[in-house]
Amino acid sequence: MKRFVIIGATSSIAEHCARLWVAKAPIDLTLVARNAVHTRSIADDLKVRSPDSMVTVVTGDFEDPDSIRRLVDQILKEGDADCALIAHGSLADQSACQQDLALNARELNINGISPVLFAEAIANSMVRAGRGTLGVIGSVAGDRGRKSNYVYGSAKGMVTRYAQGLQHRLAGTGVTVTLIKPGPTRTPMNAHLVDDGPPLADVAKVAATIVSGMEKRRNVVYAPRRWSVIMMIIRHLPRFIFNRMDI
Amino acid sequence: MKLSSWGRLSDEHYPTTPLSREIDNHPFIKSDSSETAIVYGMGRSYGDVCLNPGGRVYLSSGLDRLCSFDAASGELICEAGVLLKDIQTLFVAKGWMLPVTPGTQYVTVGGAVANDVHGKNHHSHGCFSNHINWIRLARTDREEFICSPTKEASWFNATTGGLGLTGVIKEVSLNLRPVSSCWLDTETLTYSSLAEFSQISKDSEEDWEYTVSWIDCNSRKRNRGIFIRANHSQSGAESTPTKSRLRVPLVPPLSLVNRATLTAFNQAYYLSQKQKSGMGRSHYQSYFYPLDGILDWNRMYGPKGFYQYQLVVPYESGMPAVKAILHEIAVSGQGSFLSVLKTFGDVPSPGLLSFPMEGLTLALDFPNRGKITLQLFRRIDAIVAEARGRLYPAKDARMPAELFAEGYPHLSEFLPYRDPGLSSGLSKRLMGW
Numbered sequence: 001m002k003r004f005v006i007i008g009a010t011s012s013i014a015e016h017c018a019r020l021w022v023a024k025a026p027i028d029l030t031l032v033a034r035n036a037v038h039t040r041s042i043a044d045d046l047k048v049r050s051p052d053s054m055v056t057v058v059t060g061d062f063e064d065p066d067s068i069r070r071l072v073d074q075i076l077k078e079g080d081a082d083c084a085l086i087a088h089g090s091l092a093d094q095s096a097c098q099q100d101l102a103l104n105a106r107e108l109n110i111n112g113i114s115p116v117l118f119a120e121a122i123a124n125s126m127v128r129a130g131r132g133t134l135g136v137i138g139s140v141a142g143d144r145g146r147k148s149n150y151v152y153g154s155a156k157g158m159v160t161r162y163a164q165g166l167q168h169r170l171a172g173t174g175v176t177v178t179l180i181k182p183g184p185t186r187t188p189m190n191a192h193l194v195d196d197g198p199p200l201a202d203v204a205k206v207a208a209t210i211v212s213g214m215e216k217r218r219n220v221v222y223a224p225r226r227w228s229v230i231m232m233i234i235r236h237l238p239r240f241i242f243n244r245m246d247i
Numbered sequence: 248m249k250l251s252s253w254g255r256l257s258d259e260h261y262p263t264t265p266l267s268r269e270i271d272n273h274p275f276i277k278s279d280s281s282e283t284a285i286v287y288g289m290g291r292s293y294g295d296v297c298l299n300p301g302g303r304v305y306l307s308s309g310l311d312r313l314c315s316f317d318a319a320s321g322e323l324i325c326e327a328g329v330l331l332k333d334i335q336t337l338f339v340a341k342g343w344m345l346p347v348t349p350g351t352q353y354v355t356v357g358g359a360v361a362n363d364v365h366g367k368n369h370h371s372h373g374c375f376s377n378h379i380n381w382i383r384l385a386r387t388d389r390e391e392f393i394c395s396p397t398k399e400a401s402w403f404n405a406t407t408g409g410l411g412l413t414g415v416i417k418e419v420s421l422n423l424r425p426v427s428s429c430w431l432d433t434e435t436l437t438y439s440s441l442a443e444f445s446q447i448s449k450d451s452e453e454d455w456e457y458t459v460s461w462i463d464c465n466s467r468k469r470n471r472g473i474f475i476r477a478n479h480s481q482s483g484a485e486s487t488p489t490k491s492r493l494r495v496p497l498v499p500p501l502s503l504v505n506r507a508t509l510t511a512f513n514q515a516y517y518l519s520q521k522q523k524s525g526m527g528r529s530h531y532q533s534y535f536y537p538l539d540g541i542l543d544w545n546r547m548y549g550p551k552g553f554y555q556y557q558l559v560v561p562y563e564s565g566m567p568a569v570k571a572i573l574h575e576i577a578v579s580g581q582g583s584f585l586s587v588l589k590t591f592g593d594v595p596s597p598g599l600l601s602f603p604m605e606g607l608t609l610a611l612d613f614p615n616r617g618k619i620t621l622q623l624f625r626r627i628d629a630i631v632a633e634a635r636g637r638l639y640p641a642k643d644a645r646m647p648a649e650l651f652a653e654g655y656p657h658l659s660e661f662l663p664y665r666d667p668g669l670s671s672g673l674s675k676r677l678m679g680w
């Protein structure tokens with residue numbers, strides 16, 4: 001059985017990826033998150049979908065480097081991962097972060113430092129094993145800083161650069177790092193946007209795009225795919241136009 | 248968020264709250280607030296039972312986890328936003344299926360409970376609620392609790408078929424049934440009078456689990472139709488047939504359903520089905536869910552949307568009533584592509600407001616042509632009332648409150664179980680609030 005690990009397993013996007021993975025074939029899956037009750041209910045669901053899969057729940061603190069080290073060691077003690085997905089994230093309250101630097105630091109930590117430390121630790125073990133696919137969820141918000149969410153966006157930008165660095169380092173090793181950039185998606189993170197906000201993508205479809213992108217060992221996966229075009233334009237908009245946009 | 252139901256008769260903006268399974272994030276409005284809400288599942292009801300003009304809408308799509316499955320007994324416990332499609336797809340491979348399923352699988356478990364839906368096997372398996380062990384209900388005025396046919400049974404009876412008005416259904420325990428195959432052995436017969444339909448129905452009850460018939464509602468001369476009966480095959484390949492997924496890509500400016508297309512379609516459909524007479528074999532998806540193959544088919548009725556009218560009348564008064572109704576429709580020149588005529592058996596449903604009762608049920612689609620459509624309905628209402636029948640709230644957007652009250656004798660028994668924080672367009676129309 002292939003071994004899968006999901007960090008931030010209570011993420012709705014990650015949960016839908018897990019459903020697709022267990023639907024293909026029974027797998028050995030470790031769900032890692034901070035809340036045991038929520039994670040167990042996801043594990044129960046996946047076990048009903050795939051009784052032959054092995055689903056394990058591990059919980060711990062994602063905000064502390066030592067804890068991240070211990071978590072990764074604990075998970076990989078059981079065997080190397082064929083596939084790992086790092087999914088946690090928090091949509092920071094931009095204006096609150098501008099006032100409260102401690103909050104700002106926590107948001108930068110959970111969206112930037114925490115995922116890249118997980119990525120570093122897991123990538124190293126995959127290199128030792130000589131195989132593996134590591135997906136890291138960044139965001140379209142990491143492609144260009146903008147006033148409404150640059151705290152979150154800059155942390156996601158860090159994930160982007162870190163993943164690029166890992167891709168460069170791991171080229172030719174048999175280990176793939178896939179950087180995943182979702183557009184706005186209907187998940188609990190965006191519950192406040194359902195009524196008036198941008199149209200939100202269906203989470204099951206976003207997950208399907210991610211799963212297929214990782215399977216094809218893509219370097220970058222925009223989900224839904226059209227965001228690659230939209231972000232190409234946004235990245236290249238001249239500043240005098242961009243600065244006049246209210247986004 | 249903009250929401251419509253399947254009939255697309257309205258397209259309003261509603262404040263919404265995604266339902267959450269975590270108690271600490273309870274979305275409920277306190278009962279002292281004047282705002283009320285209704286749960287929206289997949290919006291596959293045709294009228295306003297899942298809409299709440301002027302109020303809030305709870306979205307159940309996030310409640311989509313399966314909790315447990317007992318492979319010995321077939322008991323499945325799942326959250327209320329799980330789709331019947333997901334249950335069928337997952338379990339058919341393991342030899343289990345839903346014992347009762349409506350004509351589309353894009354329906355939530357919560358919606359199936361709240362409308363106490365029926366399928367083509369009512370005469371042998373009853374309604375959806377006949378296969379439920381318990382329901383976990385959350386209310387605005389009391390702690391979450393479990394009701395079942397033996398525990399808090401009066402709540403169970405109010406909630407099955409309770410039109411989403413007795414509380415938010417969070418979790419349901421239901422029994423799947425073992426099946427020998429996902430294929431069905433079918434037999435297609437033609438009939439050219441209601442007496443003949445009646446005879447075939449009677450003859451099929453013993454030996455055929457599923458029965459359904461299509462009737463040509465445009466033919467003034469005789470009541471011709473196609474009767475299809477089926478049983479699960481005793482064996483069969485597991486493979487699913489390749490699906491052709493068509494979609495009506497946009498809403499045409501005018502309804503594509505009009506007098507000319509209707510007559511032509513009904514004629515063509517009758518002839519094509521007639522050719523298929525005899526024994527056959529059908530995958531469960533194409534037999535149970537013939538319309539699911541065309542996504543967004545409801546758009547074909549154009550920007551004004553359409554009504555569905557589904558009635559049931561007891562056997563004794565049934566035949567003449569159905570005949571009179573079909574005559575009214577044929578004369579009016581309105582009417583539908585797929586009119587369904589079938590029988591309900593005598594399996595009693597626990598639901599106080601469940602629609603099925605022993606007798607004949609007829610379901611018809613009508614493009615919304617405004618006043619003339621509503622006038623036709625009033626003429627049909629009179630025939631239904633006279634025959635002591637009733638209409639299906641899941642399909643309704645306009646029935647008069649008196650017809651509802653006459654058709655549902657347990658209505659006053661039901662009312663005390665309503666949640667003060669929940670109301671729908673339908674409840675305001677038919678129950679006053």
Ligand SMILES: Cc1cc2nc3c(=O)[nH]c(=O)nc-3n(C[C@H](O)[C@H](O)[C@H](O)COP(=O)(O)OP(=O)(O)OC[C@H]3O[C@@H](n4cnc5c(N)ncnc54)[C@H](O)[C@@H]3O)c2cc1C
Nearest residue numbers: 288289290291292349350355357358361364365410411416
């Ligand atoms: C093509 C087609 C064929 C159909 N065939 C049949 C058929 O053969 N037999 C039949 O019986 N019906 C049939 N129907 C109707 C359909 O099965 C019902 O309307 C069903 O209830 C729709 O479920 P939904 O999830 O879309 O719920 P919605 O339409 O969104 O809601 C229906 C009701 O359920 C309530 N509800 C939903 N979830 C919850 C919850 N969690 N807690 C409390 N209340 C809730 C809503 O408030 C509302 O009152 C058909 C519909 C279509 C479009």
Ligand SMILES: NC(=O)c1ccc[n+]([C@@H]2O[C@H](COP(=O)([O-])OP(=O)(O)OC[C@H]3O[C@@H](n4cnc5c(N)ncnc54)[C@H](OP(=O)(O)O)[C@@H]3O)[C@@H](O)[C@H]2O)c1
Nearest residue numbers: 008010011012013062087088089139182183184185187189
């Ligand atoms: N949804 C979108 O529109 C969108 C767009 C672009 C990128 N993304 C990214 O996609 C990923 C998945 O998000 P989602 O949409 O699936 O959102 P979600 O369902 O809200 O999931 C967020 C996840 O992050 C975890 N998390 C948040 N703060 C944490 C902390 N301090 N410690 C540990 N875990 C923490 C949450 O754990 P709990 O369950 O314990 O809270 C949850 O597992 C995130 O990285 C997000 O930034 C999302």
